[in-house]
Amino acid sequence: MKLKYIPFAVWPFLVVISSLYNANALFKFTNVKCKSYNQSFCEFKRCELKIVDRGVVGLFLHVKANQLPINSVTCALSFFRRFSGYRPFLYNITFDVCNFLKNRKRYPFADLVYDGIRNFSNVNHSCPFNHDIIVNRMVLDDNMIVKAPVPNGFYKLQFIVRADGDWRGEVEVHAEVNWGYGN
Numbered sequence: 302m303k304l305k306y307i308p309f310a311v312w313p314f315l316v317v318i319s320s321l322y323n324a325n326a327l328f329k330f331t332n333v334k335c336k337s338y339n340q341s342f343c344e345f346k347r348c349e350l351k352i353v354d355r356g357v358v359g360l361f362l363h364v365k366a367n368q369l370p371i372n373s374v375t376c377a378l379s380f381f382r383r384f385s386g387y388r389p390f391l392y393n394i395t396f397d398v399c400n401f402l403k404n405r406k407r408y409p410f411a412d413l414v415y416d417g418i419r420n421f422s423n424v425n426h427s428c429p430f431n432h433d434i435i436v437n438r439m440v441l442d443d444n445m446i447v448k449a450p451v452p453n454g455f456y457k458l459q460f461i462v463r464a465d466g467d468w469r470g471e472v473e474v475h476a477e478v479n480w481g482y483g484n
């Protein structure tokens with residue numbers, strides 16, 4: 302079958318099929334970078350990828366909060382695709398994290414990302430935050446990408462966080478998507 306020439310409308314359906322049947326499909330972390338803008342506010346004790354299971358890459362983050370509680374949090378969330386260098390791709394939103402945690406439906410893209418993270422982290426509660434932020438052994442699940450089908454390629458998701466009035470730091474997560482056939 303020449304998947305290359307199938308119209309876009311058929312895509313989501315194909316994606317479901319391929320995630321069920323294509324053992325070569327691949328959705329994996331390739332890199333993570335973290336930066337604190339001010340160590341007296343927060344520090345990254347951990348920011349790494351590690352193989353957690355035969356070939357499966359897990360994401361580990363530990364943000365040590367040095368000034369608690371944190372009452373207001375804003376996140377600028379941007380998605381990039383790599384061509385020659387990373388270019389903004391499809392999503393770029395800035396949202397109030399405390400409001401989002403109360404009403405997740407308002408930000409579908411943030412909700413999708415949050416859905417991927419929440420089982421592996423301690424962020425699932427309302428503001429204020431009065432503890433470190435930890436993401437432990439997060440793995441990517443093909444079901445996540447099925448909800449936002451994107452073509453084969455290399456991607457970057459960037460989080461820039463503002464807390465209690467100042468921009469405090471950023472996390473960049475790089476991932477590769479490969480459905481196992483050209484597109």
Ligand SMILES: *[C@@H]1O[C@H](CO)[C@@H](O)[C@H](O)[C@H]1NC(C)=O
Nearest residue numbers: 338339340341342343368467
């Ligand atoms: C760093 O953060 C601390 C604690 O919030 C603050 O007192 C200090 O002014 C900040 N430094 C800079 C350079 O912004």
Ligand SMILES: *[C@@H]1O[C@H](CO)[C@@H](O)[C@H](O)[C@H]1NC(C)=O
Nearest residue numbers: 379380388389390393394395
């Ligand atoms: C996202 O949008 C904001 C506000 O419109 C803009 O300042 C920022 O440069 C954009 N980021 C990217 C990666 O395009």
Ligand SMILES: *[C@@H]1O[C@H](CO)[C@@H](O)[C@H](O)[C@H]1NC(C)=O
Nearest residue numbers: 416417418419420442444445
């Ligand atoms: C998170 O956990 C819930 C409940 O155990 C499960 O239904 C859901 O599929 C999990 N999501 C991810 C992305 O692992």
Ligand SMILES: *[C@@H]1O[C@H](CO)[C@@H](O)[C@H](O)[C@H]1NC(C)=O
Nearest residue numbers: 418419420421424425426427
């Ligand atoms: C997140 O918190 C809400 C409210 O406490 C709860 O209903 C929901 O099950 C939690 N989800 C996860 C993945 O822990």
